[in-house]
Amino acid sequence: MQVAAGMTSQQTKDVRSRGQAGAVSMVKGNPLSGVVRAPGDKSISHRALILGALASGETQITGLLEADDVLRTASATRAIGATVEKDGTGEHAVWRASGGDWLPPSRPLYFGNSGTGVRLALGAVAGAGIHATFDGDVSLRGRPMGRVLEPLRMMGIEATAQDGRLPVELHAGHGLKSVSVKLATPSAQVKSAILLAALGAEGKTRVHEPVLCRDHTERMLSAFGVSLTIIPDDCGGRFIEIEGRQKLHACNISVPGDPSSAAFLAAAALIVPHSDVTVKGVLVNPLRAGFYETLKEMGADISFENEREANGERLADIRAKHSVLHGVEVPPARAASMIDEYPILAIVAAYAQGETMMKGLEELRVKESDRIACVEAGLAANGADVRSGPDWLCVKGSNGLSGGARVKTSHDHRIAMSFLVAGLSSENPVEIDDASMIATSFPEFFDLMRQLGCSVSGE
Numbered sequence: 001m002q003v004a005a006g007m008t009s010q011q012t013k014d015v016r017s018r019g020q021a022g023a024v025s026m027v028k029g030n031p032l033s034g035v036v037r038a039p040g041d042k043s044i045s046h047r048a049l050i051l052g053a054l055a056s057g058e059t060q061i062t063g064l065l066e067a068d069d070v071l072r073t074a075s076a077t078r079a080i081g082a083t084v085e086k087d088g089t090g091e092h093a094v095w096r097a098s099g100g101d102w103l104p105p106s107r108p109l110y111f112g113n114s115g116t117g118v119r120l121a122l123g124a125v126a127g128a129g130i131h132a133t134f135d136g137d138v139s140l141r142g143r144p145m146g147r148v149l150e151p152l153r154m155m156g157i158e159a160t161a162q163d164g165r166l167p168v169e170l171h172a173g174h175g176l177k178s179v180s181v182k183l184a185t186p187s188a189q190v191k192s193a194i195l196l197a198a199l200g201a202e203g204k205t206r207v208h209e210p211v212l213c214r215d216h217t218e219r220m221l222s223a224f225g226v227s228l229t230i231i232p233d234d235c236g237g238r239f240i241e242i243e244g245r246q247k248l249h250a251c252n253i254s255v256p257g258d259p260s261s262a263a264f265l266a267a268a269a270l271i272v273p274h275s276d277v278t279v280k281g282v283l284v285n286p287l288r289a290g291f292y293e294t295l296k297e298m299g300a301d302i303s304f305e306n307e308r309e310a311n312g313e314r315l316a317d318i319r320a321k322h323s324v325l326h327g328v329e330v331p332p333a334r335a336a337s338m339i340d341e342y343p344i345l346a347i348v349a350a351y352a353q354g355e356t357m358m359k360g361l362e363e364l365r366v367k368e369s370d371r372i373a374c375v376e377a378g379l380a381a382n383g384a385d386v387r388s389g390p391d392w393l394c395v396k397g398s399n400g401l402s403g404g405a406r407v408k409t410s411h412d413h414r415i416a417m418s419f420l421v422a423g424l425s426s427e428n429p430v431e432i433d434d435a436s437m438i439a440t441s442f443p444e445f446f447d448l449m450r451q452l453g454c455s456v457s458g459e
């Protein structure tokens with residue numbers, strides 16, 4: 001990664017602290033085996049910090065994901081006057097300064113690579129009625145913020161942004177209007193931003209979600225004592241209604257394991273012969289479990305063991321063994337429940353027999369990278385038969401991957417981890433150009449892979 005002209009000092013510091021990355025690969029070798037614990041869920045970790053900072057009293061969080069994206073959200077909540085205190089690994093306490101209101105931060109809030117952090121914070125800051133500027137790294141500066149700014153403007157917020165991108169300035173303003181919004185994009189980040197802003201509005205805000213997306217904000221708002229009404233529509237979607245000016249009360253949050261991170265460990269087990277891996281304590285909320293459903297359809301030997309309920313969420317230990325897989329069609333209706341798992345699914349598909357057609361993927365174009373383009377380029381360079389269209393990706397597997405090529409990761413942690421896993425069963429190593437972004441969501445990735453018996457070269 002290069003330090004480039006035009007970067008802010010924070011962006012430059014980010015690049016320097018990650019160092020000049022060299023090529024990294026994971027080496028083909030022994031079967032993978034063992035039992036590991038998944039890192040804390042990224043989505044739930046962001047929300048626990050933001051809602052904790054909005055609540056009165058002290059919120060205790062256990063199992064918080066201590067990855068760059070979430071630590072940026074912790075810094076942002078400190079900048080608006082909350083205290084986030086670490087008591088032990090993954091254990092944090094959050095409370096607001098006496099007086100309770102959020103304070104305008106003295107510097108821009110910097111969210112690094114994190115779409116969730118910045119979009120949720122835009123909503124929460126709008127609801128709090130304070131002035132703040134938001135920024136992020138080169139990848140985040142390229143991602144659309146208009147999808148959040150438009151509903152916020154409907155609520156009466158004044159926002160300054162060029163082309164709907166970061167940096168964004170929100171101007172202080174009270175007297176927010178409640179709104180009724182139909183989500184144009186199936187996005188939990190946009191839904192959450194509106195719900196958080198609605199806490200500062202007069203009256204009832206209504207969000208229509210035609211396609212169900214992860215519901216962690218709704219669940220957690222309820223845990224913090226906020227009342228919401230959920231009404232199904234006639235077509236599989238739902239309306240979420242929230243009355244403004246409700247008070248949040250601190251509670252204890254136990255963050256479950258992240259199914260999106262566990263996906264890399266499960267996928268590795270499926271493609272490396274004789275592997276048998278268990279990932280403990282993973283969130284299996286149906287709105288996050290589309291990847292695992294798809295793997296079962298592909299013939300994977302994968303099971304949810306010891307299923308249980310904790311803190312209003314379903315958890316399981318996910319056990320995956322090496323499997324003979326076949327291609328499937330993944331319908332667009334499943335996209336929201338596995339949106340971050342398509343890169344790793346595409347790798348698994350390259351090790352399956354026959355065609356896997358993934359449809360309804362337009363949102364992958366605006367993630368940390370254009371994930372359709374990155375996956376297609378990386379797979380094609382490593383010997384896969386792969387095609388794509390504006391919103392689809394098709395991988396035709398036969399005898400796995402020849403490997404031998406270096407993959408450009410484009411500041412995208414999921415591209416990096418997907419291609420590292422791809423190299424575990426390829427004829428020749430698959431190299432990635434930069435592993436540093438893995439720290440944004442899964443800092444223990446290499447440690448856990450080593451615990452399962454894998455060797456890493458060049459890290």
Ligand SMILES: O=C(O)C1=C[C@@H](OP(=O)(O)O)[C@@H](O)[C@H](O)C1
Nearest residue numbers: 043116186187188189190339340
């Ligand atoms: O709300 C969340 O925590 C997230 C929602 C998804 O993004 P969109 O809301 O843009 O689909 C997902 O890709 C992201 O990793 C986390």
Ligand SMILES: C=C(OP(=O)(O)O)C(=O)O
Nearest residue numbers: 113114115116117340367
């Ligand atoms: C898209 C992702 O995250 P975010 O939108 O928070 O950057 C992801 O983690 O794959």
